[in-house]
Amino acid sequence: MNEYNSRFDTSLKKQHFLPKYWGTWCLLGLLFLFSYCPIKLRDRFAAMVADKLYNAKFLNKRKKIAFTNLGLCFPKYSQAQKESLMRENLRAVAQISLSLGELAFRNRDFLLKRVNMIGEQHIKQAESQNKAIIFLGPHCYGLDYAGIAGLNARGYPISSMFKDYNNPIFDWFVTGYRTRFTKAIGKGALYHRSEGLKPVIKSLRDKTHFYYLPDEDHGRDNSLFTDFYATQKATLPMIGRLAKLGKAVVIPFFTSYNAKTTKYDVIFHAPLEKFPTGDELQDTLLMNKAIEKLIDENRSQYMWTLKLLKTRPEVGLDIYK
Template sequence: MKEYNSRFDTSLKPAHFMPKYWLTWLSLGFLFIFSFIPVKPRDAFAAWVANRLYNAKFLNKRKKIAFTNIGLCFPDYTEQQKDALMRENLRSVAQIALSLGEIAFRSQSFLVKRINFIGEEYVKEAEANGQAIIFLAPHCYGVDFAGVAAISARGYPLSSMFNDYKNPIFDWFVTNYRTRFSRLHEKGTLYHRSEGLKPCIKSLRDKAHFYYLPDEDHGRDKSLFSPFYATQKATLPVIGRLAKLGRAVIIPTYTSYNAETGKVDVICHAPLAGIPSATEQQDTDIMNAAIEKVVDENRAQYMWTLKLFKTRPEEDLKIY
């Protein structure tokens, strides 16, 4: 693999095997076991658990955040519609969570078969034209299946970035499964978010595609306000610079777990036109409109429980 000098160290240390981490290791053991259980009974079990946990008190805070977000985006939704959406959301979370071990422990050929890759022709066309790709992928629960099983496992070189977890065992586990197929290529790796955009641009220029999650709230000082459904969202205005400096096309991408087929639908839309434009505001508006379109593929699997709108146009307004 080409070395990009990432400063993030996820190697295991002797201290990581001390008793304080045994529960984490046990959790990974359960993920290993679940990864080999047939999909249909595992999905049924996950749905059963989700249905019974929906009204648990420990979920109240996250449900309140989600209902606030949904209300801002879709003011015409009734309380019953919000409730139905979040019940489906929790079922999807449970089904994807119990599937997560597959990405780490199952074979490359198994993972390729688990994916229904819709719109892969756009990826192939960009590759045939020698173009780098920014996969514009808003936060949904199956994001790792798209990056690992749909893109990397099919031989497309990929880089991405992330923040570390508070648990170093999860850091080790997640970074290793996210790079397990990238390590087979000469290009692509995983960067810590603190390293900024420079290594990502370097990767794109080397024709390693970039998996970009664009919808976090980074605060007023770093953001522009841009329409998102029926509200305004503080959005990091970097997509135009990434596309220009990385000489890349932008392919909006969404991941949706399909409980009926037992497969993961990874959906690529046509490359975005018009970015980079004349202004960062216009770039950001085009991007958010594209995010809306992919989220509409399955609204119930978007991460509505994130504090997506923490920064509001009205200063000092707190909605969570």
């Protein structure tokens, strides 16, 4: 077994305890306290705060981005439908955000009980065939729970990529809880995006599964335009190459927080069949269709506030102005 270590330094330094970072440390302290609060009480508080903040001016920019995305993807949605979805979206953001301290501060048994695994048989079948897995997921708010409490805490070796937050305290905190079970498993790592795909492919060949979130817009030069709901989306054509070079199967997954059960539903769909196809455009299209099915598990918990459709087929068009 090999453990691959990221070259990106997220360790704490003396300067990280200077007054400029005290606000961040206070925030982490609050997450610690919230991680031990009764879950239903915390959820009610988060929902109340979200409802009160929904019409706050500082959210207008993000809501405008979300409404633009929803309008292009679902042109039949009325304004009332968009508003309703985004109100649910903000509640989920608040509830999930206040629970993130659990991933760092609560023990393994607690985390295992917080997750409802649906479709785990697809993982077990792939592992029984000695295959590496690319876990294909869109940007939903509960994605950390799937990777840490759903997979890593259950002994599944995982590697993934991250980009820094421009705040060294958050970098230390997030990379810390995302790798807290890695050493116990014996392999897996978190790589910075600047390191490229070579360590990921090496990990896959060592049967370390890859946690892949490919739905961000990375610009015209690196992307292909493929269908995404009722519009076209600039999409990285990486999935086929990763599956081929890493000799891996692709299992789509989605994470949805269920406030009624106070559990995270981590839903695994069946592996993509006859994949990769050998056609880069077809592979990218199949990936987007799989992502659509995942988002449809709970559209209100997808990150519609990201500039997902910034790069348009029409050069120079800015839909988010």
